[in-house]
Amino acid sequence: MSKINKELIVMQVKQGYSEVYMYKPTLIITPKHLRNKKVFVDFLKGTSANWKDGRYFFRSEEGTFAYFEIRDGKINLRRVANNGKKDLIWQKIKF
DSSP states (O other), X not given: OOOTTSEEEEEEEETTEEEEOTTSOEEXXXXXXXXXXXXXXXXXXXXXXXXXXXXXXXXXXXXXXXXXXXXXXEEEEOOBOTTSOBOTHHHHOOO
């Protein structure tokens, strides 16, 4: 897997497709954001404070790094994709 300090592309999920999120097209996640799930979700809350409710994911060269939904200011972080694979974040985050 590529280095964590690499830029990830922020994608917004729309009905039937996804596109680069125009207000925040890239994001850098560092090891300090991956200490545990709570730290990562707090980082997402701070980063996405002004984002619209909806579904988003971070795309890396290897695939989907993290997929989450924002609803009423709350973050719901997905663990497993529809195809049964875990998102890459679960390989990096410490529990």
